[in-house]
Amino acid sequence: MGPQEQLIQWLQATAQGDKSAFAQLYKATSGKLFAVSLQLLRRRDWAEDVLQDAFVRIWHNAADYHTDKGTVMTWMISITRYRALDLIKTRQFKAEHIELDPDWRADDTEEESVSLPRERVKLDDCMSALEAEHRQSIYLAFVNGLTHHEITSHTGAPLGSVKSWIRRGLARLKRCLEA
Template sequence: MDSSHIKLLSATATGDKRAFAELYQNTSGRLYAVCLQLLQRKDLAEEAMQEAYVRVWHNACDYHSDKGSVIVWMISIARYRALDILRSAAHKRERGETDHEPSSDHTPEVSLFDERERARIDECMDTLDDVQRQTIQLAYFRGLTHSELCVHTGSPLGSIKSWIRRGLQTLKRCLER
């Protein structure tokens, strides 16, 4: 599947709107699930996803296959955007500004997709060693930065980055099966 994503992303880099629409169609469910998992609100997840796709459109030519699969690259863009929104919301709370209450209106389709994705991810996470699993869970599911991971684990930055990189490579191989 990643070869089709690479072709679509390459065409997107040249300004091909149809290729971008097809890439969106093929990947939006996974990106939305990541955003919703982190943000826990449909409106914020949709905002993060929209901004992520704008970045994909503008930065398609910056993708390099040696950095991971297209979907992993896109998920990281969406994840970072969702984390930006979380940090912004935390900053607003610190300043006393209010925001909307969290929404709990998950559609059955989203719930089913989330359940299936979590089962696949959990299965693949079980193949990681304990250090890789813990580091990835803290980074991707709890939103800790590399610096925060260093403090939390008491490990050097290079080790944190290596554990995450190797763990993601293992997860990629597992999820592509």
């Protein structure tokens, strides 16, 4: 039995009220779901709250899962991401107050380490020069991994605006970095 089949089996048993199967499902997936939550929220305490809430929803909605919704893990990640976005909204956490985290970038290689500090400063300067909507949308899309639709839910802006902000912001960012 493959990992997907095992998750389906545990989820189906969970839908029938099997607490042992739910415990196995939790044990197998909680680390990944916590990482998703922490990546979005950047606060361990909030990520823990979201994880707990996500598993409560998974317990109550296990019978609603169907394979046409994707893999079990994709379905569970979706629940977790939406719980995280809801928490951001309920705590009136505004994305425009998020500062770029210097640790979000990939690790440097030895050859790149000499030129990267200068490039990072330039990137931060160019990001700071963008309009707030452009900066926020780019950050949510590329750092937090939100889709265009998730950004519209998060910001309340129309889908067309979000797409334009990202497109224009990336064009301005490119011009700034090439200057």
